[in-house]
Amino acid sequence: xxxxxxxxxxxxxxxxxxxxxxxxxxxxxxxxxxxxxxxxxxxxxxxxxxxxxxxxxxxxxxxxxxxxxxxxxxxxxxxxxxxxxxxxxxxxxxxxxxxxxxxxxxxxxxxxxxxxxxxxxxxxxxxxxxxxxxxxxxxxxxxxxxxxxxxxxxxxxxxxxxxxxxxxxxxxxxxxxxx
Amino acid sequence: xxxxxxxxxxxxxxxxxxxxxxxxxxxxxxxxxxxxxxxxxxxxxxxxxxxxxxxxxxxxxxxxxxxxxxxxxxxxxxxxxxxxxxxxxxxxxxxxxxxxxxxxxxxxxxxxxxxxxxxxxxxxxxxxxxxxxxxxxxxxxxxxxxxxxxxxxxxxxxxxxxxxxxx
Numbered sequence: 001x002x003x004x005x006x007x008x009x010x011x012x013x014x015x016x017x018x019x020x021x022x023x024x025x026x027x028x029x030x031x032x033x034x035x036x037x038x039x040x041x042x043x044x045x046x047x048x049x050x051x052x053x054x055x056x057x058x059x060x061x062x063x064x065x066x067x068x069x070x071x072x073x074x075x076x077x078x079x080x081x082x083x084x085x086x087x088x089x090x091x092x093x094x095x096x097x098x099x100x101x102x103x104x105x106x107x108x109x110x111x112x113x114x115x116x117x118x119x120x121x122x123x124x125x126x127x128x129x130x131x132x133x134x135x136x137x138x139x140x141x142x143x144x145x146x147x148x149x150x151x152x153x154x155x156x157x158x159x160x161x162x163x164x165x166x167x168x169x170x171x172x173x174x175x176x177x178x179x
Numbered sequence: 180x181x182x183x184x185x186x187x188x189x190x191x192x193x194x195x196x197x198x199x200x201x202x203x204x205x206x207x208x209x210x211x212x213x214x215x216x217x218x219x220x221x222x223x224x225x226x227x228x229x230x231x232x233x234x235x236x237x238x239x240x241x242x243x244x245x246x247x248x249x250x251x252x253x254x255x256x257x258x259x260x261x262x263x264x265x266x267x268x269x270x271x272x273x274x275x276x277x278x279x280x281x282x283x284x285x286x287x288x289x290x291x292x293x294x295x296x297x298x299x300x301x302x303x304x305x306x307x308x309x310x311x312x313x314x315x316x317x318x319x320x321x322x323x324x325x326x327x328x329x330x331x332x333x334x335x336x337x338x339x340x341x342x343x344x345x346x
Contacts, residue, residue, distance in 0.1 A: 138290065139255040146289045153288055162258045 207243030212250030
């Protein structure tokens with residue numbers, strides 16, 4: 001589907017939340033407010049003509065040392081694709097440094113669970129409503145968020161005891177019918 | 180009269196034990212990166228680690244006496260490596276294979292241990308990224324010399340006098 005039609009359909013529904021859009025290397029990019037992202041993504045996924053049924057990636061950006069940037073410190077980008085219709089779109093939003101919170105997508109896409117955990121681990125963005133928002137790449141004794149620009153790249157934090165991971169295992173066992 | 184005609188030989192106990200140990204090293208590869216792939220090449224027929232008696236690769240630390248750390252060790256893996264090392268029976272030796280295991284390599288960042296000698300004592304280091312198979316064979320030979328001549332070679336060492344992180 002044409003980018004213009006996708007944008008038009010989204011604007012009809014979320015006219016107040018959309019801050020702008022542009023063509024980013026041939027791909028539609030929509031900027032919108034953080035609190036409406038979950039609703040907009042749910043609409044894009046569930047609308048039969050749009051049917052964005054795949055969350056390709058979720059990335060976070062630290063704009064604190066970005067030249068010429070005056071907006072909020074953190075950016076969160078959602079890359080969406082429709083497997084049935086073949087079109088793509090990306091949603092972009094920013095969150096404040098003091099309150100880096102954004103509603104979770106883990107109820108809409110299963111892979112958002114781990115992608116959001118990665119963004120939380122590395123950048124410190126908190127996804128409200130996430131079922132298990134804890135570190136995924138760094139160890140559990142790590143303090144700080146290493147991909148933030150103000151984290152010194154060589155500040156190393158040794159781990160004393162491995163994590164048991166039983167909190168995740170218990171959920172899995174329950175899913176598979178073991179207790 | 181040749182040696183075959185003798186009913187027995189006299190030797191030192193340490194010497195005969197060292198001879199047995201050096202020619203039957205059982206390596207346990209702690210492979211976390213491309214160095215482990217290179218180790219497969221050493222174990223396979225072209226380079227053939229069996230020529231030096233170290234071909235019996237064990238994947239349980241309880242059955243091995245040579246810990247071959249091949250690859251990048253992150254802080255998240257530190258306690259695991261320490262536990263694997265402590266599960267091995269004495270006498271045991273450690274080879275730090277490649278730049279990452281020896282010094283962190285080019286991972287000078289927040290998550291990588293800058294050399295496994297901050298966690299466990301190391302006998303032989305191998306340079307290279309990854310090392311050539313010949314380098315690994317030379318490390319085996321160096322270790323064999325060390326086992327045979329403990330008084331001429333230094334003991335396995337930590338980076339500092341004390342381990343930097345005590346798990």
